[in-house]
Amino acid sequence: MPLFQPATNGQAFLKMGLMGFAGDGKTYTATQVAIGMVQLMRKRGLDLGNRPAFFIDTETGSDWVKPRFDEADLSLMVAKTRSFVDLLEAVDVAEREGSVLLIDSISHFWRVLCDEYAQKRNRKRGLEFSDWAWLKGEWSKFTDRFVNSQCHIIMCGRAGFEYDFFEDDAGKKQLEKTGIKMKAEAETGYEPSILVLMEKHQALDGNRVWRTATVLKDRSTKIDGKTFENPTFKDFLPHIEYLNLGGQHFSVDTGRDNSALFADDGTPRWMQERRAKEIALDEITEVLNKHHGGTTQDAKRAKADWLEKAFSSRSWERIQSLDWPTVRAGRNFLWLQLEGVEYSYQPPDHEKRPEEELSDVPA
Incomplete structure (x- = not known):
């Protein structure tokens, strides 16, 4: 409505x-x-x-x-x-x-x-x-x-x-x-x-x-x-x-509330987004190092080129100042270009069922 x-x-x-x-x-x-x-x-x-x-x-x-x-x-x-x-x-x-x-x-x-x-x-x-x-x-x-x-x-x-x-x-x-x-x-x-x-x-x-x-x-x-x-x-x-x-x-419509301002656990949305942005920036750094690691000039130039493609800036300081939606979109762009898939995070499941554990045992 x-x-x-x-x-x-x-x-x-x-x-x-x-x-x-x-x-x-x-x-x-x-x-x-x-x-x-x-x-x-x-x-x-x-x-x-x-x-x-x-x-x-x-x-x-x-x-x-x-x-x-x-x-x-x-x-x-x-x-x-x-x-x-x-x-x-x-x-x-x-x-x-x-x-x-x-x-x-x-x-x-x-x-x-x-x-x-x-x-x-x-x-x-x-x-x-x-x-x-x-x-x-x-x-x-x-x-x-x-x-x-x-x-x-x-x-x-x-x-x-x-x-x-x-x-x-x-x-x-x-x-x-x-x-x-x-x-x-x-x-x-x-x-x-x-x-x-x-x-x-x-x-x-x-x-x-x-x-x-x-x-x-x-x-x-x-x-x-x-x-x-x-x-x-x-x-x-x-x-x-x-x-x-x-x-x-x-x-008065008491059904309308401010839930959009809070995460599911009650944390203010701005605080949750700030933390998510910090994680995204760290992941961007790591994915660039994964594909263009090292300290050579070529590696540094390649990483800066990808940052410019994703954020229209080669300055890491400027990228850190961007808002959360922009950082999130840039991270997804880099994942598509470098990893070949949309960005997603799924925690690994290290708990295996007994039959799976047996299948790992050499015959």
């Missing part, structure tokens, strides 16, 4: 992230969006709207929102777990059987995965630098599913502060808050197509409490940067309307 294809809107499924602190309305808002999505699909006659909604629940939030699904006449399937393995399976099951998947809270899955790994590896003083490569690799199994799955996914996560060091007027380093991020693997917050910060507010007299939703990221740009008070499904509809609902979802 060609690398580039005609551009289309290949985003057919909602990929939403909501983050906030305790009581900020993440679960409530996620539920409104989930119910609204199913009702919209039913209104448009999409078969997905007839499937149950799935809720993978780490903190019993599903118990409190079930009546709302009942009121909307929507079937709700729940899995109460904090297992990362279950999270991966939940995405797969929801893709096959569900209308929408709620994840609440993604932060628990990341924390439990890290804690279990530390326990298994006996990291009593905390995770080491080398541990993060494995953890991030495992976590990518979820983020790949999140982005590429043929499923509407609404992911809730706890908020955490970002910090950085700044130098004050006295030249001392001061640690200050610089922002808010989702408490999960560092790049998880980048995956949703729409990312919302939920916040709780209270009037000074204490008589009124309300929530706001600030859209930190909206790839459709329809509601990017906007803030909604006590948000409803309708507030997020401009982003949802941008989706190609009912169409084909074109995911």
Whole structure:
């Protein structure tokens, strides 16, 4: 398949992230969006709207929102777990059987995965630098599913502060808050197509409490940067309307990789080619010595003539600087001209079968 294809809107499924602190309305808002999505699909006659909604629940939030699904006449399937393995399976099951998947809270899955790994590896003083490569690799199994799955996914996560060091007027380093991020693997917050910060507010007299939703990221740009008070499904509809609902979802091709850069044993290709070139140059020297050995002027001239025919240069220094494909082609040319066959290397088999050994014994 060609690398580039005609551009289309290949985003057919909602990929939403909501983050906030305790009581900020993440679960409530996620539920409104989930119910609204199913009702919209039913209104448009999409078969997905007839499937149950799935809720993978780490903190019993599903118990409190079930009546709302009942009121909307929507079937709700729940899995109460904090297992990362279950999270991966939940995405797969929801893709096959569900209308929408709620994840609440993604932060628990990341924390439990890290804690279990530390326990298994006996990291009593905390995770080491080398541990993060494995953890991030495992976590990518979820983020790949999140982005590429043929499923509407609404992911809730706890908020955490970002910090950085700044130098004050006295030249001392001061640690200050610089922002808010989702408490999960560092790049998880980048995956949703729409990312919302939920916040709780209270009037000074204490008589009124309300929530706001600030859209930190909206790839459709329809509601990017906007803030909604006590948000409803309708507030997020401009982003949802941008989706190609009912169409084909074109995911990122995770099947394409960089295997061409590595040899079968994992050695970087450039390193393997450098070694192969060194061997080829040595073999070229030896085959020339085989056919034109000696130190006479005639022998030296004959070898230089063959080098010029193979590489358009009599300079060995220049030939050593040529790239691997050129050296390989030149070696094959010399083999054809001097040995009469294409270049090949087949390790000798010195192990003989018993009957072969007997055949070598004089009668």
